[in-house]
Amino acid sequence: MASVKKRLxxxxxxxxxxxxxxxxxxxxxxxxxxLYVVTAxxxxxxxxxxxxxxxxxxxxxxxxxxxxxxxFLVWLRNSTIVGLSLGVGQLLITATAAYAFSRMRFFGRxxxxxxxxxxxxxxxxxxxxxxxxALAQWGLLDNLWVYIxxxxxxxxxxxxxxxxxxxxxxxxLDEAAVMDGAGHWQIFWxxxxxxxxxxxxxxFFFTLIGSFSxxxxxxxxxxxxxxxxxxxxxxxxxxxxxxxxxxxxxxxxILSALPLTIxxxxxxxxxxxxxxxGSVKG
Amino acid sequence: MSTGQMSLGxxxxxRGVRGRMQWSAYGYLSPALITIAIFSVLPTLLTIVVSFxxxxxxxxxxxxxxxxxxxxxxxxxxxxxxxxxxPTFLWTVTFAFVSTTxxxxxxLFLAILLNNKNMKESTIYRSILxxxxxxxxxxxxxxxxxxxxxxxxxxxxxxxxxxxxxIPWLVNPFWARVSVIMVNLWLSFPYMMTVCLGGxxxxxxxxxxxxxxxxxxxxxxxxxxxxxxxxxxxxxLLIPGFAYQFTNFNIIYLLTTGGPARNSTQFAGxxxxxxxAIYKMSLQFSRYxxxxxxxxxxxxxxxxxxxxxxxxxxxxxxVD
Numbered sequence: 001m002a003s004v005k006k007r008l009x010x011x012x013x014x015x016x017x018x019x020x021x022x023x024x025x026x027x028x029x030x031x032x033x034x035l036y037v038v039t040a041x042x043x044x045x046x047x048x049x050x051x052x053x054x055x056x057x058x059x060x061x062x063x064x065x066x067x068x069x070x071x072f073l074v075w076l077r078n079s080t081i082v083g084l085s086l087g088v089g090q091l092l093i094t095a096t097a098a099y100a101f102s103r104m105r106f107f108g109r110x111x112x113x114x115x116x117x118x119x120x121x122x123x124x125x126x127x128x129x130x131x132x133x134a135l136a137q138w139g140l141l142d143n144l145w146v147y148i149x150x151x152x153x154x155x156x157x158x159x160x161x162x163x164x165x166x167x168x169x170x171x172x173l174d175e176a177a178v179m180d181g182a183g184h185w186q187i188f189w190x191x192x193x194x195x196x197x198x199x200x201x202x203x204f205f206f207t208l209i210g211s212f213s214x215x216x217x218x219x220x221x222x223x224x225x226x227x228x229x230x231x232x233x234x235x236x237x238x239x240x241x242x243x244x245x246x247x248x249x250x251x252x253x254i255l256s257a258l259p260l261t262i263x264x265x266x267x268x269x270x271x272x273x274x275x276x277x278g279s280v281k282g
Numbered sequence: 283m284s285t286g287q288m289s290l291g292x293x294x295x296x297r298g299v300r301g302r303m304q305w306s307a308y309g310y311l312s313p314a315l316i317t318i319a320i321f322s323v324l325p326t327l328l329t330i331v332v333s334f335x336x337x338x339x340x341x342x343x344x345x346x347x348x349x350x351x352x353x354x355x356x357x358x359x360x361x362x363x364x365x366x367x368x369p370t371f372l373w374t375v376t377f378a379f380v381s382t383t384x385x386x387x388x389x390l391f392l393a394i395l396l397n398n399k400n401m402k403e404s405t406i407y408r409s410i411l412x413x414x415x416x417x418x419x420x421x422x423x424x425x426x427x428x429x430x431x432x433x434x435x436x437x438x439x440x441x442x443x444x445x446x447x448x449i450p451w452l453v454n455p456f457w458a459r460v461s462v463i464m465v466n467l468w469l470s471f472p473y474m475m476t477v478c479l480g481g482x483x484x485x486x487x488x489x490x491x492x493x494x495x496x497x498x499x500x501x502x503x504x505x506x507x508x509x510x511x512x513x514x515x516x517x518x519l520l521i522p523g524f525a526y527q528f529t530n531f532n533i534i535y536l537l538t539t540g541g542p543a544r545n546s547t548q549f550a551g552x553x554x555x556x557x558x559a560i561y562k563m564s565l566q567f568s569r570y571x572x573x574x575x576x577x578x579x580x581x582x583x584x585x586x587x588x589x590x591x592x593x594x595x596x597x598x599x600x601v602d
Binding site: 008011012013015016019020022023026027029030031033034036037039040051092093094096097099100104105106107109112116118119120121122123124125126127128129130131132133134136137149150151152153154156159184188209212213214215216219220231234235238239242243246249250253256257260261264265268 | 302303304305306307308310311313314315317318320321322323325326328329332337342343392395396398400401407409410411412413414415416417418419420421422424425426427428429431433434436439440442443468500525529531532535536539557560561563564565570571573574577580581584585588592
């Protein structure tokens with residue numbers, strides 16, 4: 001900042017240009033696959049075996065097929081139900097717990113979150129043998145709500161993130177509220193929660209976006225095509241008759257990824273600050 | 283904290299809010315505790331129980347306890363099961379180690395390049411490089427499955443123009459493993475890069491200036507100022523990274539379905555890791571007992587690494 005228009009030394013200049021060239025190459029490698037998918041989505045059938053980025057016969061045929069014949073909208077609806085339920089559920093379940101860890105005194109407060117984090121080192125999707133075995137015996141397979149319920153466990157990591165955020169809300173505000181006669185519930189609901197809105201949004205979207213990438217439990221529990229999530233649907237598109245479905249798959253992938261990618265971009269700053277708070281101690 | 287307690291303590295009648303044990307706290311905790319107990323703890327305990335039984339399609343309604351038989355089968359080299367399990371186990375560990383290390387160093391390298399104050403446009407590069415992180419992983423992996431298709435995929439079409447013909451990406455054991463690691467790199471480097479960049483930018487400028495006054499070279503500044511600061515944020519990043527890659531189901535199953543298949547056995551292919559083997563055991567072969575046993579092995583593996591993580595980094599210890 002201090003040195004305005006300082007001329008670069010030759011060494012610095014060489015480093016700068018070498019860095020640029022490397023970064024340009026990496027950028028090409030990073031976005032090329034994405035561009036290929038966009039191309040494929042606009043290419044009508046059978047025209048995809050080509051390294052060209054410009055569609056040979058550009059058309060919206062793949063998008064039309066997707067909406068007219070496929071079950072894309074069903075998958076989208078199911079995934080939206082799952083994502084929204086899990087996002088809201090996660091907030092309801094973790095917010096009060098995070099408040100307790102941040103503001104209340106109880107046995108287990110000191111090591112409670114650590115204990116929960118250790119418990120959850122073993123992700124519950126590894127227990128699919130038991131989950132499938134139990135659900136099959138109770139006749140609860142192939143049910144979207146069961147799929148949601150199984151994932152509805154409170155996340156210790158989210159409790160921890162939220163607790164750290166609650167800690168940054170000045171305690172003086174609590175004291176002011178107490179003087180006005182507020183109890184814990186009012187402090188939680190009227191003081192701490194509104195001020196923690198950015199972190200609530202981050203956790204909601206983390207959960208929502210994460211739910212779109214869940215496959216193993218969906219594949220375990222859901223069976224009929226009318227209950228497919230986007231993940232199962234896209235997988236079935238690309239695994240059956242790849243050559244025939246690639247264009248349609250590309251269109252579906254773009255339509256489902258685009259809103260989530262944009263949401264991620266908009267939230268990027270919040271998410272990054274949340275991650276730094278989570279990963280760097282202190 | 284202490285001043286708050288003082289002022290509240292002086293206002294005797296509001297004592298309840300701070301100071302003493304508050305039973306209502308457990309009410310606030312109960313939604314989280316109950317759901318964690320039902321959906322995390324209970325399935326884990328049941329998995330351990332089932333790993334000692336013969337629950338499968340044949341013994342669906344009448345499983346019985348078989349002691350340590352399942353575990354013995356996995357580690358007894360004469361048993362056909364062990365001949366699948368041991369290579370799968372080794373590949374799980376190799377994949378986690380190679381992938382995490384590679385992702386981290388590529389991320390760190392790019393972060394160092396981007397952290398150049400002379401590069402005015404580095405924010406633009408950063409926002410482009412972050413794209414693979416922003417796209418839901420499941421969708422990207424499936425896209426890669428298509429792009430890497432041997433006959434129809436655009437990657438081979440592109441290589442074709444450079445005179446390289448038909449690499450059997452997902453169908454040859456060696457290339458399938460290369461594909462898994464490279465696609466995982468594409469997916470994961472932006473996260474590593476972002477966290478490393480955050481760490482680099484947090485290094486106070488004065489440290490570099492002081493080193494410059496002492497006559498430090500570019501390399502010395504990197505070695506004695508940058509590296510120690512990076513190392514501090516790297517461990518909490520690397521070790522959970524290992525734990526995560528140990529159980530990474532999506533990258534394997536959605537890219538190669540664990541294939542190509544082995545000639546000797548149907549249970550697990552060349553790229554199957556323990557997580558995808560559990561899935562196949564349970565859903566394709568209805569061997570809930572073996573699925574559960576593999577899960578217990580994976581629990582031990584992850585638990586061991588998490589324990590090392592806690593010891594090495596002291597993460598989460600400040601909770602109070």
